Amino acid sequence: MSLAVIDRNDVVLRGRLSAPPELRPMPSGDTLxxxxxxxxxxxxxxxxxxxxxxxxxxxxxxxQRYAAAWTVEDVVEVEGSLQRRFWRTPTGTAVAYEVNCRRGRKVSRASARPD
Structure with missing residues (x-):
């Protein structure tokens, strides 16, 4: 049996933005x-x-381009995968769990209401 059949890491979230999206330049030159x-x-x-x-x-x-128009309190739906990231800090190693999004869209509040 292949790993593609055994493992699955799919996340779908719908919620509201608590702060404006932020673009962060990374040491690699990429933007996050x-x-x-x-x-x-x-x-x-x-x-x-x-x-x-x-x-x-x-x-x-x-x-990143699409999210530039999102504002605080917007309802957003994203699809991605859960990842654990490590990085060094002056006091040691830090760790965080994040959803690495491949897709996202703003959702109207009317369609975001539970059924």
Missing amino acids: LVFKLVVRRESPRPRGPRSDVITCVSYAPAL
């Missing part, structure tokens, strides 16, 4: 799009958090 989505939990515990803030990134130039 970074934005955060607030996604409500389906069944939150009575005293627990009702939502999660998910960091999303993309190196895709088309998505």
Whole structure:
């Protein structure tokens, strides 16, 4: 059995932007799009958090151009994969989980309502 059949890493998120998308130049010369989505939990515990803030990134130039028009509170849907990234800091190694987005689109609030 091939790994393509065994492994699957597909993420689809729909939520609202908590801050404007940011373009960050990387040491490699690439540009990274970074934005955060607030996604409500389906069944939150009575005293627990009702939502999660998910960091999303993309190196895709088309998505970077499209996301430039997104503003705070826009409802956005993205598709991508979950990744864990490591980098060095002055105090040691840091780690983060992010959704590496290959596609994204702004969603009208009317179509974003749950059924």
